[in-house]
Amino acid sequence: MSDPMLRLEGVYTDIAQYHILQGVDLDVPRGGVTMLLGRNGVGKTTTLRTIMGHWRARAGKVMLDGQDITALPVPAIARTGVGFVPENMGIFSDLTVEENMVLAAVSGPIDQARLDWIFEAFPPLKTFWKNHAGNLSGGQKQMLSIARAMVEERRLYLIDEPTKGLAPAIISTMARALRDLKAQGASILLVEQNFSVAKALGDTCAVMDDGRVIWSGAMAELAGDAALQERLMGLSMEAHQ
């Protein structure tokens, strides 16, 4: 197995006086989707924010493509090629859809072929291209948020719960777009509560509990073992859907 795209080694993160991450070890292989699973409040979002630099690791190391990015400032981490879709989507509602996308294309003008691909995946973005992002529906905002990450080729995509609170039809649009992205050979770390989406997209998988990764392996292995799910996540995710 080649070097992973992303590797976390014993990462500890505190928020105020709370110890949220307590030694996270995690690998995201090159090419493919790694699912980050676990109950609410076990530290999945904090893990993503620590990788991004929004929270600072008190101890441990974050390596991206062999480079230590633990102490880099947030913009520098982004520019090493990390596309981030945060939990709250981070849409600039005062800007138009176009302006949101222009900002996301850090290294220059938007590549037309890539934009066409995005429009195909998320048709509403083309329709509302000149509209204020604040006027989009929740699902459309989520599309925009993912599209911003997709607008340039990144080494790693960090995506936090892209299907949260969305209607089934839109969830399948999201899933299709992410599968598309994966087909291009992207490396993705995806937090997801919807187990059927996780099962369909994930190649590998890491399960967190209490600020640690307690299990990691092939997604298929977890998906096929209800007892293991029960043990890791307290309840069967199949029943949870």
Next chain:
Amino acid sequence: MLVKLLSGDLPRSKLLTAILVAILICLAFAPFLFPGIRSVDTAARICIFILLVASYDLVLGYTGIVSFAHTMFFGIGAYGVALACSHMERGFGALIVGTLSGAVVAALAAFLIGLFSLRVRAIFFAMITLAVASAVAVLVSQLSGLTGGEDGLNYKIPRELTPAFKFGGELLGVKLNGKLLNYYVVFFGALMLFLLLLRIVNSPFGRVLQAIRENDFRAEAVGYRVIAYRTGAACISAAIAALAGSLYAIWLRYVGPDTVLSFEIMVDILLMVVIGGMGTMYGAVIGATLFVVAQNYLQELMQVASGAVESVPLLPDLLSPDRWLMWLGILFILSVYFFPTGIVGRLRQDD
């Protein structure tokens, strides 16, 4: 008994205790220890500014909001007494009416400002108070028919509080007259109100204020109505500032925009709170005493220093007594950075 009087909030530092006791003794016996018009006047000003600064610390240090209208409240109290004494029959009735109405008006004004600004963001309060206070200051100097304009007002206070009133001869070489009584009105008035403030900040109300200062979201989440508490603190602080203003008006027998309303006084108050120590009532005592003494005597020292370096270019300008505000400004910035708890915080740390 003493602990109870101080509401259980002890200085918690030996050196601080010694300094506070020394200041208390000096102020309590000022007319006898430092006879002379100027030094007694300085002592009275110290008493009044301790109270004024302590009442400001209630909002700044304990509640964590910045107000620039504190001189306005101070002025309201002072003008309350001045107007009552000018328009009512000479006597204590006028003093009481003026003092009480000043306090009520000040609290009401604070309530209105708080209502408009605090429900949006705490920093609105700082900006709106600054705007309102300067508008009021200009208004007072313009409405000369009522307020005497720039010249201010001279008025008569009860004869018992003036030098003309004599009772008995001399005690320890000090004439027993109304001015002496007036000093003790100021001293005990300030002392009592200071102890009241100490009680307020150590009451459950005061503890909630401090919880809000530390983390207003959490306080709100726990169920405290943050706006109500902040507005309440602003009202109490304003009323006590007005009472300090009334004492000042009684002492000076004169009020004018420069003496009670000017922005310079606001700056002075800020300096006194920060240098003394925010969020510690005792900081007000240290800050005000140090500042008023320095204001009266340090400038002479700077005059000497400025003269000594006369041959060097620019230095005499920088050391001129008129520039003492600049040095205080620098001291102020440094203390906000490095000693946010001021002198009192420092002393408590060392102990």
Next chain:
Amino acid sequence: MSAAPKHVPTMAQAGLLDRLAPWMPVLLVPIIMLVGLAAIPSTSSWLTLTVSGLAMGMMIFIMASGMTLVFGLMDVINFGHGVFISVGAFVGVSVLLALGQMTAAPSLVLNLLAMLLAVIAATIATGALGWAFERVIVKPVYGAHLKQILVTMGGLIVVEQLIVVLWGPEEIYITRPEALKGAVTFAGAALEKYRLVAVGMGLALFLAMRYVLRSTKIGLIVRAGVENGEMVEALGYRLRLVFVGVFVAGSALAGLGGVMWGLYQEVITAHMGQQMMIMIFIVVIIGGLGSVEGCFIGALMVGLLQNYIAFLEPKAALISNIGLMVAILMWRPQGMIPVVKAK
């Protein structure tokens, strides 16, 4: 069982008022003008007052715009902003006094050249001072409002005193360049030339600023940063650098406003900036902290109202702005154009 009421989404036209609501702040300026026209007996005095109100508003806008952006972008409240106005005025006026021959010559070109030099000197000086102010005074207290207010206030005191050390405690009188003295008559109203120039400059600056904010990438970053700075950084932009740039630009604008205000008043003092801060606070509060458009509209409203009221009832002019602020805050507690904050 009765049928459930049908919930058909309707696309009916919203009422006129609803559709007007977003435009209300913009409409307030002409509304104030019209009310002024109705209240002021003579049309020519109304015209004179309107021009001077607009001139005043434009100058306040120039001075205030930097402050509102600095707040929007980094949540930094700079109580020392006014000192840039004073410094700008002193530097600019010193240049103008030094170029006495150019300003006294009855040549428009020479006059404007002198003005340009004065403005350049003032903006460079205040921009540099702004940079130092940000480094020394503001940077150590990010994220702490209480300390920001105190420290920036301290900075204001110190710099103000330094002005006195350098230029002396006396106020400095200055006359306007020859070609900008006097008035032109239009429709029976005397319109001071300088005020017309001020209106033109203010408008040009507003449009330029709007262009930068709407149509350039740096403008996009600033607008996005006002709403959600964390996300701007996560996209790869160094918000701190942008912020320092905005702080410097805002300080330079305040300096420019200071020169203009000094020439408008024809006298400058070290305190002038601090006195202007009151007006500036009112303007940024009623405009909506962080909003440049709101600041512009607010500044024009304050300028117009101040001039109309000063004509109708001089004593009430002082409190008219406070009254305006109270009225606006009762209507929209966050100001006329509230800025969206993601946090």
